[in-house]
Amino acid sequence: MALEFACERVGVTDCKHVATADSTEELLTKVAQHASDAHGVELNDTLVDYALTTVRET
């Protein structure tokens, strides 16, 4: 089982980036890195909470 985050699911419809990880911590690290690198966005608690509501288990 893995956790999957997709930019599309948080409304970034022009980004097809999908991140997968085995733990929430690892996933958030990857998502934060991608958000910063690709979108110039620094995650705060509100964004993290929202992102987590869109995470799916695969």
Ligand SMILES: [Zn+2]
């Ligand atoms: Zn993205």
